[in-house]
Amino acid sequence: MQHVIIGAGPAGVIAAETLRKNDASCSIKLIGDETEPPYSRMALPYYLINNIDEDGTYLRKAASHYADMNIEVIQDRVESVDTGAHTVTLSGGAAVNFDKLLIATGSHPIRPPIPGLDLPGVHSCWTLEDGRNIADKADTGADVVLMGAGFIGSIILEALAERGVNLTVIEMEDRMVPRMMDQTAGNLIKQWCISKGVNVLTSTRVESIEQDKAGRLTVKLDNGEQLGADVVISATGVRANTRFLEGSGIEADFGVLVNDRLQSSHPDVYAAGDVCQGKDFSTEEFSVQAIQPTAADHGRIAAMNMCGRDTRHQGSVNMNVLDTMGLVSTSYGLWMGVDGGESVELVDEERYRYISLQFQDDVLVGAQALGLTNHVGVLRGLIQTKLKLGKWKDHLLQDPTRIMEAYLGATQSIGHNAALL
Amino acid sequence: MLRALQIEPEKCTGCLQCELACSYQAEGVFNPAKSRIKVFTFHDEGRFVPYTCTQCSEAWCMHACPVEAIVLNEETGSKDVLADVCVGCKVCTIACPFGTVNYNQDTKVVYKCDLCGGDPECAKACPTAAITYVDADHTGLGRMRAHAAASAGAN
Numbered sequence: 001m002q003h004v005i006i007g008a009g010p011a012g013v014i015a016a017e018t019l020r021k022n023d024a025s026c027s028i029k030l031i032g033d034e035t036e037p038p039y040s041r042m043a044l045p046y047y048l049i050n051n052i053d054e055d056g057t058y059l060r061k062a063a064s065h066y067a068d069m070n071i072e073v074i075q076d077r078v079e080s081v082d083t084g085a086h087t088v089t090l091s092g093g094a095a096v097n098f099d100k101l102l103i104a105t106g107s108h109p110i111r112p113p114i115p116g117l118d119l120p121g122v123h124s125c126w127t128l129e130d131g132r133n134i135a136d137k138a139d140t141g142a143d144v145v146l147m148g149a150g151f152i153g154s155i156i157l158e159a160l161a162e163r164g165v166n167l168t169v170i171e172m173e174d175r176m177v178p179r180m181m182d183q184t185a186g187n188l189i190k191q192w193c194i195s196k197g198v199n200v201l202t203s204t205r206v207e208s209i210e211q212d213k214a215g216r217l218t219v220k221l222d223n224g225e226q227l228g229a230d231v232v233i234s235a236t237g238v239r240a241n242t243r244f245l246e247g248s249g250i251e252a253d254f255g256v257l258v259n260d261r262l263q264s265s266h267p268d269v270y271a272a273g274d275v276c277q278g279k280d281f282s283t284e285e286f287s288v289q290a291i292q293p294t295a296a297d298h299g300r301i302a303a304m305n306m307c308g309r310d311t312r313h314q315g316s317v318n319m320n321v322l323d324t325m326g327l328v329s330t331s332y333g334l335w336m337g338v339d340g341g342e343s344v345e346l347v348d349e350e351r352y353r354y355i356s357l358q359f360q361d362d363v364l365v366g367a368q369a370l371g372l373t374n375h376v377g378v379l380r381g382l383i384q385t386k387l388k389l390g391k392w393k394d395h396l397l398q399d400p401t402r403i404m405e406a407y408l409g410a411t412q413s414i415g416h417n418a419a420l421l
Numbered sequence: 422m423l424r425a426l427q428i429e430p431e432k433c434t435g436c437l438q439c440e441l442a443c444s445y446q447a448e449g450v451f452n453p454a455k456s457r458i459k460v461f462t463f464h465d466e467g468r469f470v471p472y473t474c475t476q477c478s479e480a481w482c483m484h485a486c487p488v489e490a491i492v493l494n495e496e497t498g499s500k501d502v503l504a505d506v507c508v509g510c511k512v513c514t515i516a517c518p519f520g521t522v523n524y525n526q527d528t529k530v531v532y533k534c535d536l537c538g539g540d541p542e543c544a545k546a547c548p549t550a551a552i553t554y555v556d557a558d559h560t561g562l563g564r565m566r567a568h569a570a571a572s573a574g575a576n
Contacts, residue, residue: 046508300484378520
């Protein structure tokens with residue numbers, strides 16, 4: 001059996017390892033188009049603040065890891081897929097045969113149609129190469145304008161602030177991380193960043209970027225203001241890398257369309273990770289989540305199916321954790337709530353503490369928290385097991401911080417008769 | 422033979438010796454806030470429930486880590502955080518459905534129970550044997566594994 005995996009991010013690497021664990025003799029080719037060994041984009045912010053070296057971003061630390069598992073790593077770019085001939089074509093024209101193919105090509109930063117976005121001082125922060133470029137230019141005292149305060153923008157924000165730059169963040173929505181946190185939390189994060197010396201402008205758009213002969217940039221905003229900048233970083237969202245599939249017959253929308261076996265419209269082609277429009281646990285709809293735990297779920301489950309072990313994907317819980325200059329925020333599932341559901345919120349604005357829980361009947365379906373670093377994962381457990389909270393829902397409506405007690409109280413025998421149960 | 426922490430909440434008196442022993446072993450201070458094991462209080466029932474990582478075989482934390490900073494300890498079966506490899510991204514803290522991986526804002530890395538390398542201080546410190554370190558196939562562990570399996574079944 002010949003397995004080919006396109007994309008050497010977490011989904012591709014976990015899939016390759018899962019294939020090998022389940023089939024000692026199959027051929028596994030892992031094709032990635034970047035020059036470095038497989039690495040984690042998630043680790044780039046920590047590289048930017050010199051917490052780790054480049055090899056600290058690598059997904060697997062042992063240099064011989066892939067060779068040891070008999071996984072052939074090919075550094076090249078896949079130009080097209082021919083499902084009829086069961087081949088992929090590499091940039092030089094060479095063809096690679098496959099019996100089963102996994103598309104794990106991830107996503108790329110989108111470039112909004114803003115004049116000047118292609119100027120040399122404007123960067124994305126997506127690849128290790130981008131990280132090197134930014135580390136080169138964005139140093140202490142540099143004026144930096146960051147476009148976008150979504151999840152990725154906000155992660156980069158922390159790294160830039162730690163580099164000691166003069167930082168302005170422009171977000172077109174009315175709060176920070178609008179697709180991860182509600183109004184209360186998004187605005188508290190904004191206030192927190194402002195209190196730490198970052199200029200945060202929400203409900204603001206960049207209209208154009210210009211550059212003078214000395215290389216200095218001018219960022220023009222829709223409120224008439226102009227900002228001078230040495231570096232502009234664009235973090236305005238990402239989109240799945242599906243373009244090379246055009247004409248292949250493999251169906252894609254926001255990402256590659258798959259069933260609950262991560263199988264695409266062609267039975268021998270699977271998809272995983274950011275490029276995959278996979279099942280969402282909470283909505284039971286198919287959407288692109290573009291998060292690390294989902295990439296890991298997809299990689300494992302797609303590989304199981306590729307090697308003939310029928311495995312259904314019950315959907316991944318959407319979840320995020322973010323650290324903006326020391327303020328940790330988390331969100332899970334249907335954090336925005338559901339029609340006919342109930343919710344509870346507890347907020348302490350002065351201490352930047354917030355927790356919000358969303359229920360459907362007596363089941364937790366979504367949550368958000370600011371400043372919670374202990375036992376936060378139990379929120380996932382409560383959501384994913386659809387645990388019936390019973391009386392513990394009422395306790396949580398009284399005090400939403402008692403999430404661990406609710407979990408233990410609803411799953412374990414506690415009380416005078418516990419030893420008898 | 423692998424061994425595991427067996428916790429019998431009905432024997433717990435809430436004395437917090439386990440938390441003190443754990444924090445001292447792991448961090449060198451007597452500070453329950455830094456303990457890997459936590460005693461949860463149920464005032465209404467007058468009961469206490471010690472809880473920590475079950476070293477579940479699903480190892481959600483380990484599989485969610487993007488930089489291979491959580492590894493299986495072959496000797497004890499524990500999933501150990503390599504503090505010098507952890508970048509502090511916290512994905513494991515939201516991925517663990519039991520809430521037993523926590524982030525330390527001082528050290529900027531995550532921490533969890535590592536069974537003290539095979540000689541857990543919490544079990545030694547517990548005066549009522551509510552926490553014991555037993556053979557992994559002991560019946561009491563089946564109950565804890567059942568909770569893990571319930572979560573696994575949802576995926």
